Amino acid sequence: MTHIPPPAVELGILDAELRQLDARRAQLLHRRAWLLTVLQPVRPAPVLSPPPAAPPRREATAPSVQNVLLLLGATLLILAAIAFTLVSWGSMGIAGRALVLGAVTLATLGAPVVLLRRGLRSTAESLAGLGLALTVLDAYALHEVAFPDGDGVTFAAAAATALTALWTAYGIGLAALPNPADARTEQAGVTHPTDPRTNPADIAAHPNPTGPRPDATGSAALPSPPTSRADQPSPTLLLPLPAALAVAQLPLLLWAIAAGGGPHTITAALLLTAVTDMVVALRVSPKAVRLVAAGGAFGMGGWGVLAAGVISLDATGPGAAARAAALFVLAAAGAFGAAWLATGRGLRTGTAAAGGLFLVAALGGVLRASLPADWTVPGYLACGVALLALVRGRLPEPVRHGLGWASGAVQASAVLWTLPVVGVTLLGPAAWLSHAWSGAPGDARDAAAVGAFWPAHAATTPLVLAAVAAVLARMVRNAEWQPQARTAALTLAWATAITVPPALQLPYSVGLLVQGLAIIALLALAHRAATLLALLASLSLAALSLATESGTLVVLASLTAAFAVAARRDRLAPASAAASLGYATALACAVGAALDWRPEHTALLVLAVPVAAALLAARLREPATTTAVEITGTVAALVAIGLSSLELPMFALVSALCGVIAAGTALRPERRNVGYAAAALFILATWVRLSAWDVGSPEAYTLAVSVPALLVGALRRRREPNTSSWTAYGPGLAATLAPSLLAAWADAHWTRPLLLGTAALLVTLIGARHRLQAPLLLGGATLVLDTLHELAPYLAQAVGALPRWAPPALAGALLLALGATYEQRIRDARRVREVLGRMN
Numbered sequence: 001m002t003h004i005p006p007p008a009v010e011l012g013i014l015d016a017e018l019r020q021l022d023a024r025r026a027q028l029l030h031r032r033a034w035l036l037t038v039l040q041p042v043r044p045a046p047v048l049s050p051p052p053a054a055p056p057r058r059e060a061t062a063p064s065v066q067n068v069l070l071l072l073g074a075t076l077l078i079l080a081a082i083a084f085t086l087v088s089w090g091s092m093g094i095a096g097r098a099l100v101l102g103a104v105t106l107a108t109l110g111a112p113v114v115l116l117r118r119g120l121r122s123t124a125e126s127l128a129g130l131g132l133a134l135t136v137l138d139a140y141a142l143h144e145v146a147f148p149d150g151d152g153v154t155f156a157a158a159a160a161t162a163l164t165a166l167w168t169a170y171g172i173g174l175a176a177l178p179n180p181a182d183a184r185t186e187q188a189g190v191t192h193p194t195d196p197r198t199n200p201a202d203i204a205a206h207p208n209p210t211g212p213r214p215d216a217t218g219s220a221a222l223p224s225p226p227t228s229r230a231d232q233p234s235p236t237l238l239l240p241l242p243a244a245l246a247v248a249q250l251p252l253l254l255w256a257i258a259a260g261g262g263p264h265t266i267t268a269a270l271l272l273t274a275v276t277d278m279v280v281a282l283r284v285s286p287k288a289v290r291l292v293a294a295g296g297a298f299g300m301g302g303w304g305v306l307a308a309g310v311i312s313l314d315a316t317g318p319g320a321a322a323r324a325a326a327l328f329v330l331a332a333a334g335a336f337g338a339a340w341l342a343t344g345r346g347l348r349t350g351t352a353a354a355g356g357l358f359l360v361a362a363l364g365g366v367l368r369a370s371l372p373a374d375w376t377v378p379g380y381l382a383c384g385v386a387l388l389a390l391v392r393g394r395l396p397e398p399v400r401h402g403l404g405w406a407s408g409a410v411q412a413s414a415v416l417w418t419l420p421v422v423g424v425t426l427l428g429p430a431a432w433l434s435h436a437w438s439g440a441p442g443d444a445r446d447a448a449a450v451g452a453f454w455p456a457h458a459a460t461t462p463l464v465l466a467a468v469a470a471v472l473a474r475m476v477r478n479a480e481w482q483p484q485a486r487t488a489a490l491t492l493a494w495a496t497a498i499t500v501p502p503a504l505q506l507p508y509s510v511g512l513l514v515q516g517l518a519i520i521a522l523l524a525l526a527h528r529a530a531t532l533l534a535l536l537a538s539l540s541l542a543a544l545s546l547a548t549e550s551g552t553l554v555v556l557a558s559l560t561a562a563f564a565v566a567a568r569r570d571r572l573a574p575a576s577a578a579a580s581l582g583y584a585t586a587l588a589c590a591v592g593a594a595l596d597w598r599p600e601h602t603a604l605l606v607l608a609v610p611v612a613a614a615l616l617a618a619r620l621r622e623p624a625t626t627t628a629v630e631i632t633g634t635v636a637a638l639v640a641i642g643l644s645s646l647e648l649p650m651f652a653l654v655s656a657l658c659g660v661i662a663a664g665t666a667l668r669p670e671r672r673n674v675g676y677a678a679a680a681l682f683i684l685a686t687w688v689r690l691s692a693w694d695v696g697s698p699e700a701y702t703l704a705v706s707v708p709a710l711l712v713g714a715l716r717r718r719r720e721p722n723t724s725s726w727t728a729y730g731p732g733l734a735a736t737l738a739p740s741l742l743a744a745w746a747d748a749h750w751t752r753p754l755l756l757g758t759a760a761l762l763v764t765l766i767g768a769r770h771r772l773q774a775p776l777l778l779g780g781a782t783l784v785l786d787t788l789h790e791l792a793p794y795l796a797q798a799v800g801a802l803p804r805w806a807p808p809a810l811a812g813a814l815l816l817a818l819g820a821t822y823e824q825r826i827r828d829a830r831r832v833r834e835v836l837g838r839m840n
Contacts, residue, residue, distance in 0.1 A: 105134045109170065112237065116177055121237075128174075128237050135163060157254035164248045171240030242292040245280065249273055249296050267307040267327050274301030275334035282341040297338075305331050305358065312365035321369035328362035331355075336399075345398050352402025353409070356387050360410050374459045377417050381464055384410025385471055411468045415492070421454075421461040422495050425502055426536070428452040429543035436546040444501035444511030447544055454502070461503050465496040487529045494518060494533050498540070512551060515541045516558060523566040523576070531572050535579055538563075542586065549594055556587040567625075574628040577616075581632040585609045585639060600650040603643035607657055609636035614665050630665075637661065648692035656685035679708060698739040706736040725767075725774035733763065733774060737782045745789050757786045 005013070108131035112124035139159040147155055256269040274297050281293035308331065312324035335355030339348045360383040367379030387407040391400045428448045441447040445454060469492035476485035497518040501511035515537060522534035538559050545555035563580035567573045585606060592602025613633025620626045637658045644654040659681030666675035686704040709732030717728045737760065744753045760782035767775030 105131060105138055108134055112174065113177065116174065116237075125237050125239055128170075129239050129243075132167060132170075132240065132243055135166060139163065151258065153254060154258040157251055157258050160247055160250040160254055164244050164251060167240050167244035167247065171237065171244060174237050174240065238286075238288050241286060242288045245277075245289055245292045245296065249277070249300060263307065263311055264323055264327065267304050267311065268330065270300050270304030270307065271327060271330045271334065274298075274304055275330070275337070277301075278334055278338045279341070282338065301331065301334065309361065312361065312368075315365065315369050318366060318370050321366045325362035325366050328358045328365070332358035332362065339399050339402065340396075348396070348398035349402040349405070352399040353406040354402075356390075356403045356406030357409065360384050360387065360406065373457045376457070377414055378460050378463055378467070380410060381414040381467055384414070385467065388471070388475055411471060414464050415468055418458075418461045418464055418495070418499075421458045421499055421503065422465075424449050424452045424454060425499050426540045429540055429546075432543055432546035437549045437552070438547065440508050440548050440551070442508075443505045444508055445503075445505045447508050447511060447547060448502040459503050462496045462500045465492045465499065469493045469496065490525075490527070490529060491533065494522060494537065498537060508547065509551075512541065512545060512555060515544070516555070516562075519559070520562055523562060523572070526566075526569050526571055528571070531566070531575055534566075535575060538579065538583070542583070552590050553587070553594060556583050556590055559583040560587055573622060573625040577625055578628040578632045581609055581613055581629065581636065584612070585632075585636040589639075589643075598647075599643040600645075600647040600654075603640040603650065603654050604657075606636060606640040606643065607654065607661075609633060610640070610658065610661050614661050617665070618668060633661075648688055652685045652688035652692060655681050655688060659685060682708075698743050699736065702736040702739050706732040708732075709735065725772040728774075729772065730774045730778070733778045737763075737778055741782055741785060744786055750790075753786050753790050757783055757790075760786060 108127055112128045112131070115121075115124035115127065139162070143150070143152075143155050143159070252269040252273050253266065256265045259265070261269070277293045277297035277300065281290050281297055284290055284293065304327070308324055308327035311327065312321060315321040315324050332355040335351045335358060339352040339355065342348045342351060360380060363383040363386075364376075364380035367383070368376045371379055384407045387403050387410075391404045391407070395403075425448045428450060431450045431452075432447075441450065448454075469489045472485045472489040472492070476482055498515055500506070501514050506514075519534045519537050519541065522530040522537070541555055542559065545551040560580050560583040563576045563583065567576035567580055569576075588606045588609060589602060592599075592605050597605075610633040613629050613636065617626050617629045617633070620629065640654055641651070641658060644650045659678045662674050662678035662681055665671050666673075666678055683705055687701050690700050710729060713723075713728030713732060717723050717725075737756075740752070740756050740759075744756050747753065760779045763775045763779030764783055765779075767773070767777070767779055
């Protein structure tokens with residue numbers, strides 16, 4: 001019977017057979033495609049024609065080539081004309097000379113008119129430049145022929161005036177020529193935008209019968225839009241008018257020189273020329289003309305202002321100073337005129353500032369010539385401050401800002417003038433460090449400038465500083481700049497206070513009192529900047545007080561108390577507390593010196609400062625203040641240690657006391673690490689004391705380290721049982737055992753080795769009892785080495801009693817034993833290999 005599987009099984013069999021058929025079909029199709037590709041004929045690859053070569057790149061444009069050629073041509077013609085005028089002039093008669101130069105000049109100047117009508121503007125520009133150069137040669141030739149013996153400066157002034165007028169008229173005449181583009185536009189039938197026929201209302205009311213006719217598509221052909229005059233090239237040349245303005249810089253100056261004018265007249269001519277240039281620069285439209293005018297205004301104006309400044313400084317009386325002031329007033333008028341006519345905000349502000357500075361120079365110069373030399377800077381400063389009255393007026397805002405900047409520049413310059421005096425007042429007293437308590441100087445100036453040069457004419461320095469401080473405090477109202485202004489005013493007020501005694505040559509004691517009161521006032525303000533200034537002033541005051549013994553003691557005590565009171569305020573606590581402790585340290589040193597104590601005894605007095613610092617730090621709660629107090633106390637302790645280093649017993653005592661202070665500090669939870677410093681100080685004190693007693697045994701030094709170290713290790717093992725014995729006891733044991741072992745090996749007696757061996761045996765037994773590696777190994781090693789040291793003579797004696805063959809025999813026996821052991825190990829390895837082979 002035929003076995004028929006269940007339907008589900010039969011369905012699976014059919015699906016598997018169909019998948020096999022699909023896979024075989026795909027394989028056959030892939031093979032067929034490959035055979036078709038093999039049987040197809042091979043076609044040759046198409047030959048690609050090379051790409052056409054790119055045209056050569058042009059390195060210059062046509063306009064640039066044209067301009068270069070025209071410039072070279074004009075230059076060569078000008079050089080030829082100069083050569084003709086200078087070299088070949090004498091070979092012709094008067095009529096020939098006039099005819100040649102006149103004809104060439106007129107032809108050259110007239111050619112641009114024709115060229116402009118034909119639209120050749122660049123060529124016209126070149127010929128115009130040539131023609132202008134020929135006019136200069138004409139003027140030179142005229143002088144050589146007609147006025148050979150005349151005044152050259154006068155003729156140059158007249159020629160410059162004539163050339164200015166001629167070139168200006170020539171440029172204006174060329175600008176008045178009609179534009180050839182307009183004529184071509186009218187000939188083409190294009191109406192002008194202002195033609196009534198283009199009015200939309202007229203076109204709507206009266207249709208143009210001759211208007212555009214419809215084209216083949218039925219739509220009307222619209223005419224092209226008319227071209228405006230602004231779109232066409234202008235016939236005006238760029239060169240004549242700027243050249244005329246450039247020559248116009250000379251006439252006034254040359255006429256002033258020709259007229260025999262002095263420095264005032266020449267300077268006035270320069271300033272008038274600059275004012276004229278300024279007006280042209282701000283009111284004339286061509287850009288080239290404006291650029292030349294601006295350059296002339298700055299150049300001639302700068303030259304004129306510089307000359308006016310020299311004249312003002314050389315003025316010896318009010319009359320000469322007034323004439324110089326008139327020049328500055330002229331310059332200021334030009335600057336204010338520029339500020340009024342200009343349109344840019346920056347330009348208006350800058351010119352107004354320049355005008356303000358010129359006014360200050362004018363009025364200040366008059367005051368300088370009228371007042372003593374000490375009042376020169378205050379006079380200029382007063383004029384600068386007076387400008388602020390104009391700032392609050394109804395002037396335009398840019399002008400007011402410019403005047404404000406001018407006033408600020410004058411005030412800043414005045415403050416810079418006072419810096420040498422302030423520097424000598426602050427830094428000069430440092431010279432008293434080299435000869436302290438040598439006696440009171442004659443006055444405050446001698447005390448401040450003991451090692452420096454006092455600047456001349458500096459009596460009015462405090463007045464200048466006070467005036468600028470008052471201006472900053474009252475005039476600056478801007479909320480953004482007001483804090484900076486107040487800080488600057490405070491600094492200047494402090495500088496005023498400290499410079500008053502030396503500037504006025506007040507007594508020495510008055511100078512100390514004034515500086516002390518200034519420091520107290522600064523601390524009373526409770527401001528960071530004021531505190532910084534107070535610290536700086538206190539250093540200068542402390543150095544200044546070194547001239548006398550009483551002054552030093554009083555000043556240092558006052559500074560200590562003042563900064564201690566200021567430290568009660570939280571904002572000033574860190575700096576003030578540190579300063580108070582620092583001056584207390586200096587006071588202790590000064591008291592010891594006043595009592596004729598030796599430095600090592602003075603160190604005991606200085607230790608009062610670190611004690612006070614440690615007690616104070618324990619009560620403070622503010623971290624910054626605490627840190628500042630502790631650092632200052634540490635520095636004071638180091639000073640005490642340094643003072644006591646000249647005598648070993650006192651050095652040991654001071655070090656021990658510092659260790660006590662450090663140990664007391666380490667009792668605070670947050671200062672546990674200070675305990676290490678306390679231990680180091682105690683050890684240092686012990687060693688120094690032993691050295692002072694001439695103790696040479698190392699155990700006396702090492703036991704002072706080992707005993708505390710072992711105690712600390714035991715406490716740590718009790719708190720942390722997992723601590724290694726090497727960490728707990730290793731350093732303490734090694735600190736004593738190692739130096740003692742070295743000393744025992746060098747000791748010829750038996751006492752030290754016996755005591756060391758006993759101690760090492762005790763340490764070894766303790767390590768064995770408690771199963772601790774460090775005591776066991778360190779004690780055992782020390783015991784073995786100490787025993788070898790003691791038995792060394794006997795071993796040497798035994799070795800000497802042996803026969804000569806004994807050492808070689810012992811060495812041979814040792815080598816045989818080693819060889820036998822090595823052979824046995826090789827045999828055992830061979831047996832293991834054979835057993836493994838049989839198992840395989």
